[in-house]
Amino acid sequence: MITAADIDKMTAYLKIFNDPGFKPVLRPVSVEEKAHDDNVMCITASPPEYAQEVRGFFAAASKDCWIDSDYMDKHAEDMIRDFRKIREASLSRIRTMLTYCTRGERFCDGFWGDIFTSGVIHAILERLVEIREEDF
Secondary structure, rough: OOOOOHHHHHHHHHHHHOOOOOOOOOEEEEEEEEEOOOOOEEEEEOOOOOHHHHHHHHHOOOOHHOOOOOOOHHHHHHHHHHHHHOOOOOHHHHHHHHHHHHHHHHHHHOOOHHHHHHHHHHHHHHHHHHHHHHHO
């Protein structure tokens, strides 16, 4: 069960994320190619480094009340690609989207940076503010 306090904890990040100087990604994914003596190309990738606030946000979004274990069957990826769907989302759908966003970094280095720069996280948090004002 999501409480008003749970929503307040999440939406408190808006002030941080709206700061013009805030940078969610401190170091992006880097890829390095090196040729070995035997002409074999070796590619190494370093994961991104995120701001402490980004890591804190996703830790908060990983709290049990925000997890939707059935998020893949609910087409969460389609939801976050459509800002109209985010603006109209119910609290249940917000849970689904947050779960998808939280787990996305496990499968794709740099995912969190992408959803920050695209405005997805901001839109989700703005919708949570509206839900909080309407329903709690």
